[in-house]
Amino acid sequence: MNSTTVRNLLVRGMLAGLGAGVLALVISYWLGEPNVDAAIGFEEAHAAHSHGDEAELVSRSLQSTAGLATGILVYGVAFGGIAALAYCCALGRVGRFGPRPTALLLSGCALLAVYVVPFLKYPANPPAVGNPDTIGERTTLYFLMVVLSVLLAIGATLLGKRLAPRIGTWYATVAAVLGFAVAVGVAFAVLPVVNDVPGNFPAALLWRFRLSALATQIVLWGGFGLIFGELAHRYLRPEPARDTVSRGVSAGQ
Template structure:
């Protein structure tokens, strides 16, 4: 059954990746293109002489912009979706039946919602995505470490909140226990975000509207991806758990 769910999870991830790809291509790629254009203008303006600028412009790109925005984007989103779908299926197999009397679809949607909040939304609020031309290349290692540290902390806090909610349920009831656990999770997230180091490398003069649109497109792409996984996998998992129907037969008396 676990292998069956794993295959269905990867398929659901591929379906969700296709949806996220369409969203990213429509809403995200124009912002990326605009940011790259700004980066190119800034790079040329930084050269002292026209000869140096022409030398930089003559350098061939390892991968063309057209390939990046089509095949490259599709490959990256597809591989990411399949990988996330596989992990999602394993989490579902462990959690299913432990969240109460929820069916496969409801459990899948709840896991997807929780994953989006903990893995994407919480880190995004502290360290939002930045387009090209934003960020110092020399600090990319530090920024990566603090981002994934916050992702890990967020996931651990979510697991702790789930555990606390289950422990409080017999005493306060499911609804009140859920609210208390959620309040504790939010309070802990606020404290952690305040303690985490600040990363603000947006250059002066960078268009605020472009930055805002890129970040919204980035968050929207993740929302589409997780929504697609939750809905698609819930449907596929429900079919996997459905008992085989025996053929109806009639007997003569």
């Protein structure tokens, strides 16, 4: 794949990430922000001392609008560009898939490796959950799980491709998936457990918050796969130009 094609797909990937970010922003605002507000209300109601005299550096209204939009849209553009580069490497190398199915397959694998697997080990928590003294440790563990998940996914893909000529594509895929699951299970068992949820925190609120976080990521990556797949298909396999001359001749006859 030449540099011009890579550049054009990179631009389309970033645009697709932006479009998917807009969709995810809607989901996050309507599903996630009410839960964040409820969690903040719980934290303020159960605070050991009053925080009324503390200066608020960034207002909650700004956080839930401009701040939320900036974070999700920048995230979408950045990961859209990275996914587009990965797409350039994957196209034609993961079976006989066209541009659209390859984009959906890539976005699904990225969702699984980058978010779902780390989420299962260290799920998202609302503002009222978590000890401020351990935030650095928790952040390190989460990103370590992300890196491990991505590396294990790459390793499983390479294993499947290596086994395919010997045992066939189906059995190679099954072996790769099982190997990935076992390796993730070992990582889950080895990495420390983090449980900072207060005993009196509403379980339903925690569940809704985590579901909204998961829904936002599903919409983000699913939207990216659909949008980028269409853009890549139109670029890589443009519709043949209509032969207006021949059509005119046929009409005249």
